[in-house]
Amino acid sequence: MRIAIIGAGVSGLCAAMQLKRAGIDSFTVYERSEAVGGTWHDNIYPGCACDTPSHLYSYSFEPNPDWSRIWAEQPEIEAYFNRCADKYGLRPHIRFRTPIASARFEETSKLWRLTLASGEEETADILISGLGQLNVPAFPDIPGMVTFAGTSFHSARWDATHDLAGKDVAVIGNGASATQFIPRIAPLVKSLTIFQRSPNWIGPKEDAEYTQEQKQTFARSPLRRKLHRLMIFLRFEWLFGSFFKGSILRPKLETQLTIFMKHHIKDKALRAKLTPDYPAGCKRILLSYDYYPALALPNVEVVTEPIGHIDASGIVTSDGTARTFDTIIYGTGFKSTQFLSPVEITGLGGVSLNEAWRGGAEAHRGVAVAGFPNFFMLYGPNTNLGHASIIYMVEAQVRYVLRCLGHMARKRLRYIDVRQDVMARYNRRLQRQLKDLVWDANCGSWYKTSTGKITNNWPRFAFQYALGMRYPRWREYDLRG
Secondary structure, three states: OOEEEEOOOHHHHHHHHHHHHOOOOOEEEEOOOOOOOOHHHHOOOOOOEOOOOOOOOOOOOOOOOOOOEOOOEHHHHHHHHHHHHHHOOOHHHEEOOOOEEEEEEEOOOOEEEEEEOOOOEEEEOEEEEOOOOOOOEOOOOOOOHHHOOOEEEEHHHOOOOOOOOOOEEEEEOOOHHHHHHHHHHOOOOOEEEEEOOOOOOEEOOOOOEOOHHHHHHHHHOHHHHHHHHHHHHHHHHHHHHHHEOOOOHHHHHHHHHHHHHHHHOOOHHHHHHOOOOOOOOOOOOEEOOOHHHHHOOOOEEEEOOOEEEEOOOEEEEOOOOEEEOOEEEEOOOEOOOOOOOOOEEEOHHHOEHHHHOOOOOOOEOOOEOOOOOOEEEOOOOOOEOOOOOHHHHHHHHHHHHHHHHHHHHHHOOOEEEEOHHHHHHHHHHHHHHHOOEHHHOOOOOOOEOOOOOEOOEOOOOHHHHHHHOOOOOHHHEEEEO
């Protein structure tokens, strides 16, 4: 079978590596950029790091005993994925600078016809999306954005050529990325103004360097390394218990997080601005050891008044206050609920995936969509986590996909397509389960659509997802020979 993989990021690389391990070479990876790594290649802002510990944020079948610290930063993570690509000989399979504009399933030939951005066309038997949820930067809809005369950019497209030293800088947004780069730029700039829509729950990031002795132990003893990874996993799984409505764990967690904030923020007015009015876990809990200290610096201001508009000189809030800036940085996250937005996917009957997802993205087990045969998604709808490693979820999905491909080969099937009634039943149950969790509370987050439907997160423990993905149930699929 000819297999097309969209994206050479975390998910696409995982699929390609496992195909290689299975002895399958008939695949091509289409990557829009000039390198592997996906979001870890795109995001180069100061302080960019993972909020999952290094030994858990790596492939279980490709461990790295040489992680320099508990929470690795972007250069080291990107280097890890590059080593993986080299070790498995993936580069000959990757077409760099080759974005896919659209993909259409042809019912007569039972093939996927891919149209590249260049206009070139190719075909494949199997289409696997490794685009994930965090690949397209989201900009706010603020009047006058294009009129700003200074320098502006999104944190996911950081302008490394722009010197921030001595500048008056505005940051719009205070999510995961902003929490990481604000402490790095605050000491450099003349003034830093953070426009905050809502505060986040933030906990301490207990980071440290691994000693040379620890690295040697991880290299010599696979058992010690696996136990270390398991302990990290179990610790995060325990945290998920606090996300259920009515959990006795969450009030204790909120108390701990509040104490952490009070330790660093002595100003009561600032503390009031930084105290969330929603339960911990409704939005992803952020981890940082230097964010609160940065906000307490004399050249840093947190503004909670809504932005009215942007003009040539700066930002005007809704109360009429005008502030002048040299630079505006948008730390406003990604279009997380649009999933495959860069690519137009068309299935049976000429139905586009965007049309099928009018009410919000959904899939069967986060992997397959009814009416789109031989199409699989990695890190698809409702497979995100609010507490642990996405790579753990992706590995479960890749194993599932490979078992589907193996079944197709053994039975000589032309295509498999998950049944509509099966997918609908699965998602009804999933949405009922999501009502049990704090994500359903009244807070805006990238987990939800504008209508409030939670399209991103898995509603149970991560190990429960992996157990459910061990083997496909063929009665759930329409199998065509």
